[in-house]
Amino acid sequence: MTLAAVVQMTSTTDVERNLAAAESLVEQAAARGAVFVGLPENFAFLRSEGQPVPEPQDLDGPWLGRMADLARRARVTLLAGSLPERVPGDPRVRNTSVLLGPDGARIAAYRKIHLFDIDLPGMEHLKESRSVVPGDEIVTAPTALGTVGLSICYDLRFPELYRELSRRGARVLCIPSAFTVRTGKAYWEVLLRARAIENLAYVLAPAQVGHHGGGRASHGQAMIVDPWGAVVAQVPDGEGFALAELDFERLERLRRELPALRHARLPLPAAR
Secondary structure: OEEEEEEEEOOOOOHHHHHHHHHHHHHHHHHOOOOEEEOOOOOOOOOOOOOOOOOOEOOOOHHHHHHHHHHHHHOOEEEEEEEEEEOOOOOOEEEEEEEEOOOOOEEEEEEOOOOOEOOOOOOOOOEHHHOEOOOOOOOEEEEOOEEEEEOOHHHHHOHHHHHHHHHOOOOEEEOOEOOEHHHHHHHHHHHHHHHHHHHOOEEEEOEEEEEEEOOEEEEOOOEEEOOOOOEEEEOOOOOEEEEEEEOHHHHHHHHHHOOHHHHOOOOOOOOO
16 A cells, blocks of 8 residues: 555745745655655745745746655655746746656646636636636656656536546545535545545545635535545644555456446447
8 A cells, every 4th residue: 555645735826835834744754655646736925815935936946946856855756736927928827736756857848727716706817718818738647656747726627527536547636625625525525535435546636625715715624535435534633734545456446347438439329
């Protein structure tokens, strides 16, 4: 079995404080035996909605350079949950998740496909597409855990993405997030457990929590869900991390005993 950790943070616009908190939490998780550690969405910088990003990053920029050093130092595979990636010639950024190996090398990068543009009463101002360019590539990556599927936050609402990640071999689904308090209370845990059950996969969901300034707040409840839909570890409140053993022999046995992934009929038969 393999030990993995998900981190919960309360990031703000203070980049140095955020990076230092990420380093401390990852190092603590590694000291407890974690070989894979996930950070949440916007781990290095979390602004109030509509506030510009002062330092859009290149993937070889200083924020990821520091996380690469951290992965090497802690000897972990590190999911840098997401950061604002510079888009040449566009004032908007991409919301990009980067997976780093224990040697600090970049294994994969995923740009968030589904953007959070909503019209719920009192939340009409949440229009991610005003400042973010959507991605257009589904990403899986080889790791010490086997194949990992990458996604970010609002992607969680789109089960077809996770079925495709599983079809491409993913045994672990990563969902770093900064869920709003309102939507998080309603369905964060429900959807995470559903994605695990549907795909008979582990779900690793690092999360933002608490108040970030400028009226923005996140639900929290970072967790790890097993392929049977059980929450096997979670951070109840505040900054911290949760650890769980991932049993891939059990995962493969469950997929043999309940071969739903093989039973899927895609494309579905046409209507008559």
